[in-house]
Amino acid sequence: MTSPLPMRYVQLRAFHYVAICGGFSRAAEALFLTQPAISDQVRKLEEEYDILLFNRRNKQVTLTQQGEELLTITRRLFDVEQQALELLTESRALRLGELRIVADAAHHLVPVLGRFRARYPGVHITLRAGNTQSVLDSLRAYEADLGVLGEMPEGRDFVTLKLNSTPIIAFAQRDHPAAARGRMSLADLARFPLVLREQGSKTRHRLEELAEAEGVPLAAAIEAEGREAVREIVASGAGVGFVSTAEFGADSRFSAIEIDAPPMLMDEALICLRERAGSKLVQAFFDIARSADPQG
Structure with a gap:
């Protein structure tokens, strides 16, 4: 006998996204599904438990009292799911990930690399040399995760940490x-x-x-x-x-x-693309660089 849990999960997810997105169309876009599919999943949930979760009037969708109560629960449900996913992803990345660094002078990273390797020995690190322009080009082309260069770059494209x-x-x-x-x-x-x-x-x-x-x-x-x-x-x-x-x-x-x-x-700086700053490995390297004294 097939467990009903997978289908119930899909239905609860459809309800949750309709509730937080404010409509069936927006929920469908967020989940990369069609609107009829989302509507069908919510309808089946309501029919199975003989409950009305949404008021549907004049193309407006609002939560009923029971819908509000269920949303309180699904917020916790999907928040815990997201935390679990982040934990699993972080664990794998910090155990078996790869970090690519391009630096105009590798010696600025010696104290940080030592501490990082001691804490995350399973991470494979590649380090290559470059000048200011090649460091920036490598980051923008996603050929490197981190860069070290002799200036603090201008603009909002990068997250920076001054080393010395x-x-x-x-x-x-x-x-x-x-x-x-x-x-x-x-x-x-x-x-x-x-x-x-x-x-x-x-x-x-x-x-x-x-x-x-x-x-x-x-x-x-x-x-x-x-x-x-x-x-x-x-x-x-x-x-x-x-x-x-x-x-x-x-x-x-x-x-x-x-x-x-x-x-x-020469202001030596550790940098990464702002859009890559959320990477677990990049975050971990920045954290260790902040706690290290590269000049000590």
Whole structure:
């Protein structure tokens, strides 16, 4: 014998949506069903229990007293169902999910990644490098769930969390002639061969803004894609590079050179598309990032 529960559930759901949507047509749209199907399910519920749930007058649908009482119950019923679905979905995502991150500098995430992996060891994480433009493009194309970039993006498309804010400095191989001077103007730095990031890099954009403001010609002797490429070229003694102090690190091959100008701050931010902010994995990563101290 087939249990009547599945059919009763369908009928209760039809009643609930008619009640909360204010009509049969709107309920049908919400449930992706036809209006006759919704009407038939409500009618069968009323006939089976010999009860009138809706007053139908002049194409207006209102709840009867018994309908009001049943709606109080179905609100609890479907709210509990939604909570159960969210719990099941969250559990699966946080146990076996995949999180895709694209970052202009991965080291900003090291403290967060360690804590996240300790708490959610089953989540598979992919991390790839990019510049500001490629981070934004990857998020908008749904090729990444999270991004890290050297600015707080404008507009309302993204949810952001500031990780840190540090100034841009120059750096050179420790035996390079520029390394002996701990502080130089951009004009003086520009007399040396410069190793600059590719177009689309926020670091390069900030340098070009300063150069324009100070009337300094800024030309790349070598243009390299990616921060690590710049570091290795500078390590060879081929020129002077630029990086934020947070990214400079403790590499004994290099000497830091302060730029004699108003600080050019790089605001490293964790970001995601606003419409993806409800993802359980994204929420979990943001929560851990808020509780971590990336600079500590």
